[in-house]
Amino acid sequence: MRAEAQIDYIDQINHAVNHIQGVHSEPIEIGIILGTGLGQLIQNIEVEHEIPYEEIPFFPVSTVESHKGRLVIGRLSGKKVMAMQGRFHYYEGYSMREVTFPVRVMKKVGIETLIVSNAAGGLHPDYKVGDLMILNDHIDLFPENPLRGKNLDVFGVRFPDMSEPYTQRLIALAKTIAADQNIDVNEGVYAAVQGPNLETKAEYRYLRTIGADAVGMSTIPEVIVGLHMNMEIFAISAITDLCSPGNIKKVSIAEVLAAAAIAEPKMSTVIRELVREL
Numbered sequence: 001m002r003a004e005a006q007i008d009y010i011d012q013i014n015h016a017v018n019h020i021q022g023v024h025s026e027p028i029e030i031g032i033i034l035g036t037g038l039g040q041l042i043q044n045i046e047v048e049h050e051i052p053y054e055e056i057p058f059f060p061v062s063t064v065e066s067h068k069g070r071l072v073i074g075r076l077s078g079k080k081v082m083a084m085q086g087r088f089h090y091y092e093g094y095s096m097r098e099v100t101f102p103v104r105v106m107k108k109v110g111i112e113t114l115i116v117s118n119a120a121g122g123l124h125p126d127y128k129v130g131d132l133m134i135l136n137d138h139i140d141l142f143p144e145n146p147l148r149g150k151n152l153d154v155f156g157v158r159f160p161d162m163s164e165p166y167t168q169r170l171i172a173l174a175k176t177i178a179a180d181q182n183i184d185v186n187e188g189v190y191a192a193v194q195g196p197n198l199e200t201k202a203e204y205r206y207l208r209t210i211g212a213d214a215v216g217m218s219t220i221p222e223v224i225v226g227l228h229m230n231m232e233i234f235a236i237s238a239i240t241d242l243c244s245p246g247n248i249k250k251v252s253i254a255e256v257l258a259a260a261a262i263a264e265p266k267m268s269t270v271i272r273e274l275v276r277e278l
């Protein structure tokens with residue numbers, strides 16, 4: 001029974017890969033996952049193909065209105081990329097295997113470098129709304145792990161190393177790019193919770209105490225699966241609300257999206273130029 005379930009999942013991945021390669025047969029170098037309200041980067045891509053998620057066999061379908069669910073394949077800064085416009089969140093009800101299905105598919109179409117963006121609450125007292133934070137580490141507080149269950153040996157080892165989840169070389173490159181472009185960037189630790197509710201003041205205090213600089217509800221599952229497959233990973237947060245003591249106020253999704261819009265041009269520039277340098 002267990003073995004069958006594993007074969008099923010790998011079969012599903014293969015079906016999705018075959019579909020994508022039927023549309024676009026060339027290898028793809030870089031995968032990009034666009035977070036909440038950060039889809040503008042797409043405008044920098046010379047689009048060759050757009051594939052709605054519902055056309056891809058076994059691909060989950062996004063339920064969040066602020067996310068358009070499609071794969072965009074094309075050239076960004078001269079490199080062949082595949083961008084996910086719309087990601088899958090655990091809080092929507094997907095299993096971790098569903099949340100990370102697209103990352104497995106990315107690896108099988110040749111992608112070795114994964115770039116991930118998200119919207120996050122700022123825990124570091126110096127962060128401001130609209131700031132960027134490059135992830136240099138993370139704290140996984142999800143109640144489920146995407147690697148739980150029989151290991152998928154074809155992809156990676158049972159106990160993948162997490163000592164450098166975010167590739168130092170890419171962090172250094174991005175910081176140089178940001179400095180050249182006069183864009184302020186922070187570097188810090190991202191904690192992920194399952195959501196969908198935002199945190200209480202006591203929870204924000206706790207997250208700060210355990211060493212987090214920002215908190216969100218995504219990214220870590222995809223990063224874990226990417227690391228399982230030995231991908232190089234770069235991730236960046238747009239700080240959309242402040243969660244440090246004295247700065248906490250009621251936030252609405254509208255405010256989160258408005259703040260993401262402030263960060264968006266800066267984030268797009270950093271990612272566009274990072275892709276050029278890869």
Ligand code: HPA
Pocket residue numbers: 119120121122198199215216217240241243256
């Ligand atoms: N908490 C969790 N996730 C978030 C937040 C937050 O304050 N802001 C944006 N995503």
